[in-house]
Ligand SMILES: Nc1ncnc2c1ncn2[C@@H]1O[C@H](COP(=O)(O)OP(=O)(O)OP(=O)(O)O)[C@@H](O)[C@H]1O
C-alpha cells in the first residue's frame with residue numbers, strides 16, 4: 001500500500017511541475033494529421049479524440065491504419081505533421097514520466113537480471129536503492145515473476161519476458177500506459193493469461209490505458225471503449241463505448257462471453273474489419 005501511496009504523490013508532483021491544467025483529459029489528439037515521405041503517405045488524417053481518465057481505450061483496425069503511429073505521437077516519440085497532441089492539457093514535447101510505453105517486441109536488456117531490468121528505469125530516474133528494491137519486489141510479484149528475480153532474460157519464455165517489460169514500465173510509476181500489441185508475439189494460451197493479468201493490474205493500480213491490438217476478442221475483453229480505425233489514411237470509423245459491460249471488468253475471460261450484448265459487439269467488429277480489409281469504407 002505504501003508503494004501505491006508514494007506513487008500517487010510522485011505523479012501529482014510530476015503533473016504539477018509540468019503545469020498540467022486541471023480538468024483536462026489525460027491525452028488529447030486535436031486535429032492530428034501525420035504524414036510520411038513528404039506527404040506521399042498519410043498515416044493519420046485529421047484525428048480528434050480525448051482519452052478518458054481511468055479507462056482502457058483500445059485502438060483497433062486493419063494493418064497500416066496508423067494505430068502505432070498514434071501511440072508513438074502520444075508517447076512523444078514522434079510529432080504530428082499538423083495538429084496537436086496534449087497530455088493533461090499540455091503539448092507533448094517528448095517522452096515524460098507520466099507516460100509509460102510497452103512495445104510488442106521484447107525490450108529487456110539481456111545482460112541484466114530480471115530484477116535489474118525492472119530497476120533500470122528507476123535508477124535513471126534517481127530513485128534510491130531501497131525504494132528501487134521495494135518497487136521491484138512489488139511489481140515482480142504483481143506479474144508473478146518474484147521467483148525469477150535473479151534469472152536472465154535468455155532463461156525466460158516469451159510471456160515471461162513481456163511480463164518483465166510490463167513490470168519495468170509500471171515500476172517507473174506512469175499514470176498513463178501506452179501498450180502497442182503487448183501480447184501480439186505470444187501464443188494463444190499465454191495471451192489469454194496475460195490479458196487476465198492485465199485486467200487485474202490495471203484495476204489495482206488505477207491506470208489510464210491506451211491499448212493497440214488487432215485482436216477483436218482482446219479489445220472487447222480489455223477495453224471500456226474501442227476506437228475503430230479505417231484503412232489508410234487512418235481516420236476514426238467508430239467510437240464505441242462498451243456499454244454492454246456496464247462499467248465492469250471481468251477477471252475471467254469466459255465470464256464476458258455469456259454477457260448479453262457480447263456476441264453482437266463481436267459480430268459488429270468482425271463486420272467492420274471485413275469491410276476495411278475489402279476496401280469498402282462505410
Ligand atoms: N517511419 C515511417 N516512414 C514511412 N511510412 C511510415 C513510417 N511509419 C509508419 N509509416 C506508414 O504509416 C502507416 C501507418 O503505420 P502504423 O505502423 O501506424 O500502422 P499500424 O496500424 O500500427 O499497423 P499494424 O497493425 O500492422 O501494426 C503505414 O502505411 C506505414 O507504412
Ligand SMILES: [Mg+2]
Nearest residue numbers: 067068069212
Ligand atoms: Mg502497429
